Amino acid sequence: MSTLRPSSGRGPSQVNFPAEPGNHVLDAALRPSEWDDYVGQKQIKANVRISIDAAKKRGGMPEHILFYGPPGVGKTTLAHLVATTLGSPLKSTSGVAIERASDLAAILTNLEPSTVLFIDEIHRLSHKIEELLYPALESGHLDIILGKGPSARTVELALPPFTLVGATTRAAEISGPLRSRFGGGTYQLDFYSDEDLRDIIARSAKLLGLEAPADVIEHIAVRSRATPRVANALLKRVRDFSEVHERPLSVALADEACELFGIDAFGLTKDDRRYLEMLLASFRGGPAGINALAAALHEDPDTIEHVYEPFLLRLGLIERTSSGRVLTAKGREYLQG
Ligand SMILES: Nc1ncnc2c1ncn2[C@@H]1O[C@H](COP(=O)(O)OP(=O)(O)OP(=O)(O)O)[C@@H](O)[C@H]1O
Ligand SMILES: [Mg+2]
Numbered sequence: 001m002s003t004l005r006p007s008s009g010r011g012p013s014q015v016n017f018p019a020e021p022g023n024h025v026l027d028a029a030l031r032p033s034e035w036d037d038y039v040g041q042k043q044i045k046a047n048v049r050i051s052i053d054a055a056k057k058r059g060g061m062p063e064h065i066l067f068y069g070p071p072g073v074g075k076t077t078l079a080h081l082v083a084t085t086l087g088s089p090l091k092s093t094s095g096v097a098i099e100r101a102s103d104l105a106a107i108l109t110n111l112e113p114s115t116v117l118f119i120d121e122i123h124r125l126s127h128k129i130e131e132l133l134y135p136a137l138e139s140g141h142l143d144i145i146l147g148k149g150p151s152a153r154t155v156e157l158a159l160p161p162f163t164l165v166g167a168t169t170r171a172a173e174i175s176g177p178l179r180s181r182f183g184g185g186t187y188q189l190d191f192y193s194d195e196d197l198r199d200i201i202a203r204s205a206k207l208l209g210l211e212a213p214a215d216v217i218e219h220i221a222v223r224s225r226a227t228p229r230v231a232n233a234l235l236k237r238v239r240d241f242s243e244v245h246e247r248p249l250s251v252a253l254a255d256e257a258c259e260l261f262g263i264d265a266f267g268l269t270k271d272d273r274r275y276l277e278m279l280l281a282s283f284r285g286g287p288a289g290i291n292a293l294a295a296a297l298h299e300d301p302d303t304i305e306h307v308y309e310p311f312l313l314r315l316g317l318i319e320r321t322s323s324g325r326v327l328t329a330k331g332r333e334y335l336q337g
Contacts, residue, residue, distance in 0.1 A: 030204045030232050031077050037203060038081060039228075040196035041074065044187045048078065051185065052085050061086070061114055064137055064164040066122070066182040068171040069189030070310045072229025075167040076120065078189075082165055083116035090116050095124030095168075104129050105144065108136055113160040122166035123173040130178050137164060137181045169306050191226035191314055194218075200228050201235050210239055212249055219254045223267040225311045230267070237261060266315060266334075275308055276317060276335055279327045287324030 032038045035045060048065065055062035065082065067075040083090035089112050098104050098119070111117060119125070125133070135141050135156075142157045166182070168174060179186065192200070198214075198221045205212035212235070220238060224231035241257035242249050262270040278296050279286055294301040309325075312318045317331035327335075 026232055026236060027076075027229065030207060031080065032203075033080070033084060035081060035085070038074065038077065039199045039203075040192050041078075041189055044078070044189065047187070048082065049085070052082065056086065061088075061161045061163045063185045064166070064182050065185040065187070066166045066168070066171075066174075066179070067187050067189060068168045068174075070191065070227065071169055071307060072227045073189045073191065074228055075189060076118075079116065079118040079165040079167060082163070083118075086114070086116065086163075088114045088116045088163075090118060092118045092120065095119055095121040098125060098129055101128065101132055104132055105142060108142055108159050108162075109157065111160050111162050113162075115160070115162045116165055117162050118165045118167070120167050121169075122178075123168045123170045125178070127175070130175060133164075134177070134181060191311075192228060193226075194221045197221035197224050197226070197228070197231050201231050204232050204235055208236070208239060210235075210249065213251075215251050216249050216254050219251050219258075223258055223263050223265070225267045226314065227311075234258075234261075234263070267311070268315075272308060272312060273335075275304070275312070276327065276331055279318065279325060280332070280335055283324075285332065286318075286326035287321055288326075289324045293325060 035049065038045060044067075051062040051065075062082075067078055069075060079092075080090060082088075091107070091111060093107060098107070107117070132142070135143055136159055140159050140161060142159055144155045144157050145152055146155055147153060166174075171179075171188070198217050201217045201220055201224075202212065205217065216238070220231060220234050224234055238249065238254050238257045241260070242253055245253070247253050258264075264273075275293075275297060278293065279288055282288075282296050283293070290301050290305060294304050297304065309318065309320070312331075313320065315330070316328055317334055319326045319328055
């Protein structure tokens with residue numbers, strides 16, 4: 001375990017390591033475009049591919065699909081793979097972008113036949129938009145209301161066949177009725193094993209034209225928060241470090257780079273440590289309410305809950321209880337170094 005250096009707030013050396021969505025240029029460059037390159041998540045891959053193959057045999061479109069899981073674990077990548085495998089156009093949008101009924105109507109009525117409609121952050125759809133979406137998902141039509149008052153009437157507009165692929169980091173925020181429209185096509189993506197991360201890093205290194213020794217790949221894998229996006233971003237940072245210092249990739253160099261970035265042997269960042277330290281120092285190890293904790297850290301409660309905490313929970317350093325967040329014995333041990 002690396003030594004624990006107390007950090008207070010966001011100093012100039014504060015590293016906001018990309019556990020968060022972002023780094024889209026790198027995402028696009030390294031995004032697998034074939035199933036064989038999509039590492040891990042075996043069961044999900046097998047299930048999705050079966051429903052695609054069955055649909056192709058029938059000459060139709062597969063059932064609607066929902067992917068959920070932490071940021072950077074491959075949800076968007078899967079949506080792209082679904083469209084590619086079907087040979088379908090992909091129309092990407094987001095729950096935030098569909099504000100009004102007319103936004104959704106415009107999207108749906110302009111779909112080319114057999115499109116994969118990808119709605120990212122699908123939990124952000126309003127109740128009103130969801131209701132409009134239901135008939136489109138169930139029976140392929142849109143209910144349009146013409147006129148106002150007593151003379152108003154509903155017209156059914158038939159839509160071209162399409163498959164909705166929804167993605168979210170917040171499955172709990174998706175309404176029951178919307179969730180039920182995905183039926184059996186709901187998949188939870190999990191964090192990745194070190195072995196899978198090694199494969200992902202090795203592939204990315206090749207694509208970036210890097211000679212990465214196995215021990216360097218291993219070093220990066222265990223510091224990647226069990227997340228492919230973080231693995232790729234960390235690899236790229238280590239590469240930059242090696243270029244700037246004109247030194248070949250080695251474990252010693254990767255270690256120095258991680259030290260400089262504030263990433264420890266567990267993949268925890270300064271922000272993670274600040275969270276754990278705050279929980280211990282200001283809340284005596286908890287239970288601490290999320291809002292109180294967020295205020296103390298000057299962070300957004302959403303970011304804390306959906307970006308930082310999932311990995312801290314996975315490592316068993318904290319627990320979420322009904323009365324708040326609690327530092328576990330393992331968490332205390334970690335802080336003691
Ligand atoms: N299973 C995988 N195999 C190989 N690379 C992967 C895999 N999953 C993700 N990646 C890599 O990680 C990057 C981020 O993945 P992606 O954008 O699909 O994550 P996401 O789950 O949609 O994240 P977010 O919740 O932030 O939208 C991809 O561009 C790809 O390079
Ligand atoms: Mg995504």
